[in-house]
Amino acid sequence: MSALGFVRKRDDKAAYLFLLPWFAGLVLITAGPVAASFVLGFTDYNLIQPPRFNGLENVTRMLGDDRLHHALGVTFTYVLISVPLQLAAALGLAMLLDRGMRGLAFYRSAFYLPSLLGSSVAIAVLWRQIFGAEGLFNQFLNLFGLTGRGWISDPDTALSTLIVLNVWTFGAPMVIFLAGLRQIPVMYYEAAQVDGAGKFTQFRRITLPLLSPIIFFNLVLQIIHAFQSFTQAFVVSGGTGGPSDSTMFYTLYLYQRGFHNFDMGYASALAWLLLIIIAAFTALNFWAAKKWVFYDD
Template sequence: MLTATTPAPPVPAAQRRGRGARRRRQDAAGYIFLSPWLLGLLGITAIPMLISLYLSFTDYSPLGSLSDATWVGLDNYRRMFTTDPSYWHAVRVTVEFAVIAVPLKLAAALAVALLLNRTFRGIAWFRGLFYLPSLLGGSVALAIVWRSMFNREGAFNSLLSLFGIHGQPWVNDPNFALETLMLLAIWQFGAPMVIFLAGLKQVPTELYEAASVDGAGAWRKFRNITLPMLSPVIFFNLVLETIHGFQGFTAAFVVSGGTGGPVDATLMYTLDLYVKGFTELDMGYASAMAWVFLVVVGLVTVVLFSTGRFWVHYSDSEAK
């Protein structure tokens, strides 16, 4: 039996106008609440980035106005890749720092997270103590303390003297200065440790129980259960810490006195950029360095994401 559907009655024009006015008021309220963020995005990020992109093609000193910038085209980029020896040295130092410090930092964070993934009295205090160094991450005061610890009369050499070992000014030795910065970065493993700990809490205990029934040992459980289940968390920490590793600046600046010494051993890329822009007052060249840095870090991130589908395992067995 066929029945005819009754068409919906038309909405009165006054009601439609009321709905439209209400929607516009809601949109306006939303933009008002977003305005602080939008103003910050434009004034602190977007507009300065566009200005720096323009300056990268100019010869410009920060002591002058933008109208004093002289257009030089690709000369800054050509100088960067062909005639500036400090540029490639800074690239090498930064890559060495990131390649060594980031994996060791993640390994330390995972190891401590495994130790703290237990339940006993006072565990919250231990977790807080291990996280404490990360609260001071990037601070000038911490870098100053670190420099004093590893100079000739520092606490580290005092500790070595208890075992009859004669220390040296580690931060002033070009063979060890960069390693002291790596050690500082590794010591601040608290943030990835907390993320690893949260990931370990999400691993079903039934998997470990079933593995124990099958006679699996601790190493086999770690390799076949913990690592695959933590792979998304490992990937997340890897991306963040890799970006942070390339962006290292404060510790290198403080330990070296803003010069990248000794003998440019701690001349990180961002420190070299700072020296070019604010010490040598060559802001056009520094802007070109900044844009190359942005592109390279973006490409490194893309590579990490493209390789993640081969080793990152999600619980729903689908690559995100």
């Protein structure tokens, strides 16, 4: 063996040694539990007794589970409303910050902060206090002579407060939008101004087409993130999904089946159904992207 080959072999061993903790985490924390949940999805397992194979019984239960169907409806409503509003708010603020105002670094950090805190227990508790019957939002309405309500405790408005919370966490997509706006050549806007195009026409004909890959990227990420939302609904509803299951997210229902009812076999099947739903939405987005996403090259 040549000296060069010996050095390469030694470097390979060192590389694998440094990668060993990552591979161990992949097998023990990610791949292992994923494979186990797939197997448990075909069993009746209560966390105490050994799993008992029951074939497709869990799939049959899903078809007749009315509470599951309600949780799917709540989750779809949350995703289809909150994600577009969140991306619109993120894009609007990114365009505002792109004008080059003073203290841009401060504002960018301040607007990004909610994305770091929005999924935390502390913010969910704060949100429950803000929109409670005696919360800050009702006190603000009282200044204008308006009568508030228990927004969290009302089935008609409880989900809306969680949608507002998700929209408020627009910081991460905003930073990505801002980076994308900085990559659009200024000469396009200058040429449009010479041709007499107004601000709205420039936005529709230049900004949106050239920013469409960034919009697509943020759309896919935020849809996946919204489907996985759990902490907000759990804390605001006290883990019940109330009032009247109005905040019963899919993940919260999955948690209840697995850890409240000790029906881990059914919960594992629900987890795989969620994976299929997210994969279907992602595949749909990639298919639709061919019709509206513009790549400069």
